[in-house]
Amino acid sequence: MRYSQLFSSTLREAPREAESMNLELLTRAGFVRQLTSGIYNLLPLGERVMRRLTEIIRDEIEMIGGQEVSMASLQPRDIWEAKQTGGVSRAELYGPVLFSLRDRRERDMVLAPTHEEMVTLLAKEFIHSYRDLPRLIFQIQRKFRDEPRPRGGLLRLREFVMKDLYSFDADEAGLSASFERVRGAYCRIFDRCGLNYIVVEADSGAIGGKESLEFIALTEAGEDVVLRCEDCGYAANVEKAEFQRSAQEHEDKLALEEVYTPACKSISDLATFLGIPEARTMKVVCYSVELRLIMAVVRGDLEINEIKLAHTLSKVGLNTIDLHLATAEELEQAGIVAGYASPLGQGDAILVIADYSLNRDRNFVAGANRAEYHTRNVNYPRDFRVDVWDDIASAYDGASCARCGGTLHAFRGVELGHIFKLGTVYSNLFDATFLDAEGQTRPLIMACYGLGVPRLLACIVEQHHDERGLRWPQAVAPYAVSLLGLDLERAEVGEAAERLYAELRDVGIAVLFDDRRESAGVKFNDSDLLGFPLRVVVSKRSLKQGGVEIKGRADQESCIVPLSEAVYKIREALE
Structure with missing residues (x-):
């Protein structure tokens, strides 16, 4: 080309x-x-x-x-409406991601x-x-x-x-x-x-x-x-x-103690205010699914993994298509105080899902279910109930491997x-x-x-580029060779470049011949940007030096090879 x-x-x-x-x-x-x-x-x-x-x-x-x-x-939508186990269709699972349309007969179709x-x-x-x-x-x-x-x-x-x-x-x-x-x-x-x-x-x-x-x-x-x-x-x-939950030093269970914690709605604020590690707190996030409130609870230094949580809820028979963070209205109806919620004293109307991290340690600080207050020394099962224990926390860099105890990165x-x-x-x-x-x-x-x-x-x-442009691996490069013709108006240069271009094509080497009337700088910059594996330059200077200049896209140095050996040397370089 x-x-x-x-x-x-x-x-x-x-x-x-x-x-x-x-x-x-x-x-x-x-x-x-x-x-x-x-x-x-x-x-x-x-x-x-x-x-x-x-x-x-x-x-x-x-x-x-x-x-x-x-x-x-283009498919009839009814194929996608077939109900899977649990009464959910793939049309429901994909929701608005599924492109939907109607044909001229008003039949529902999907892409x-x-x-x-x-x-x-x-x-x-x-x-x-x-x-x-x-x-x-x-x-x-x-x-x-x-x-x-x-x-x-x-x-x-x-x-x-x-x-x-x-x-x-x-x-x-x-x-x-x-x-x-x-x-x-x-x-x-x-x-x-x-x-x-x-x-x-x-x-x-x-x-x-x-x-x-x-x-x-x-x-x-x-x-x-x-x-x-x-x-x-x-x-x-x-x-x-999966990962192993670390355990704190063993402690005897202490008596519940309510403490005043003004403006401590986040775990970090709470831990700083009380002078304790975040791992000694209890994190609660409330969700709603199928008109039921879900209280997901993990140790304060961990994050809730919503994918894992959805699987846990599916295991207990809930359809998680509409799983979402509980709205302010839903929290208010359930009597939940945002920022100060905990499983303490919750009735059966709220489904409590707890991560395994909470059954290893004692004396957690949890919300007191009223504004500006938390409760110290919360322990399971003395102080709260859990409906389902499961792995609902996200693994993190530095966590211990669940298989061997090594470090996860x-x-x-x-x-x-x-x-x-x-x-x-x-x-x-x-x-x-x-x-x-x-x-x-x-x-x-x-x-x-x-x-x-x-x-x-x-x-x-993303993996194959540098500051100058693309660097295609040879197996996927659009062309193997970027052939640059400089000084093409000079008869000997133009003839040599055209001859080499034809010879490369004859032996099946994919080559892009830059035959434009552009400056050398433009052609070199474009060649680097395009990133083909091999750059070959035919110019007045290269011919004077004995042939053509060959340089790999990732190489620092180029070399001059005789014009008569150019095709052989190019094939050798590509191999």
Whole structure:
């Protein structure tokens, strides 16, 4: 490709809407242009990177037996209204994130954010016997999610390309085997893309299922927090991570004592006022779900994990779709004083969920359930009741690993891919069954595996750039070589550059030939910004020195090679 014909241009300054490094660099280098919040147009350079990424994904997924399909994005809404266990549909779970519309016949439709329902219906039609199993079905297709806060450039979009893969097996052993095959394929995909990532345990969210893993690209631009043990390697998303609660020194239970604590509505204010560690206080956050007030209680130095709390509430039969912080009106109706609430003396109308951290220590300071007062020496079970004990606290940097007692360290990152063991959630929902070897009807056992391709591209940018611009790994670079022609008006230079351009194309090397009538400075700056693996310069100076100048994007020094050996040396450098 000749740069003079490229449908794109570079920008000297970052656009005002570029809130992330990936968006800034991809926009400045002419890979993308933003249409509106969460929606982008890919320009030719961006499309070439996406094509390289999808080729790698197809290669690895087909290697493990994946068969590619293309499922409908526009779907009847009634598919999404099917009720799962607990009487909740996926339309309800996704809520306003699900793009909804009506066709000309007034039939309710949706733009699919994912395809578990559709692929299960297809499997029901084509899988009838254990002899038809296992099966791996995948697609690389556009998805639509009306995200409330699209952000991070290409990291969180409203329209995006996803590779979604679905496995169907006859039993749990087959499910685990398929899961491990895909896990290995994902690792090979991310390795080939040159990414620094870790695999962590994760929450399954709206997809459902009993077990899931996330592949997290480590970058400060990420909105995910993961914790990893430095000793045993245990790793999990903060939404899932388990940890050991530290215990205070043993004390005898002391008598309750009410104390005046003016303007001490926060844990930090209370601990400072009383001169005690935050770990000796009791933190209470009130929620409302299904018109019932929930009092979530943890040790004062910990934070409540709302994902864990939602799972706990689901276990006791509550639908957590509308789980929210209790409003001032709801608190007032329940007689709760904001900032001074505690489980002391609460009636059965309030469901008390307590974290395990509160059953290890004694003599906590808790709210006195009246303004400006707290109560010392609160102990369980003498002074308050708990309806459910569970892990509802967030792990943190420096916490003790639940598996080995080592230290957990926190990292920021971006979810590259998420894989789920679904079991029979969707096969039961749509009666997708098969006949086993004994002729018995059994539900298909499923797993699903997602991978966002624009997010993969964005993570590569976040990890591979410097102060001058992009630095593409060779496997995904839109072009392998940036060929710069300087002094092209001189016959010997123009002829040499054209000849080298033709020879590189003849041997299959992807090259962008900068044949523009621009200054050397502009061309060098644009070459660095675009970030292709190798820069080759043909100029009056290079020819005088004996040939062409070759320099790797990450190298400090360049070298001159004879024009007659240039193609060989370029291929050698790329290999």
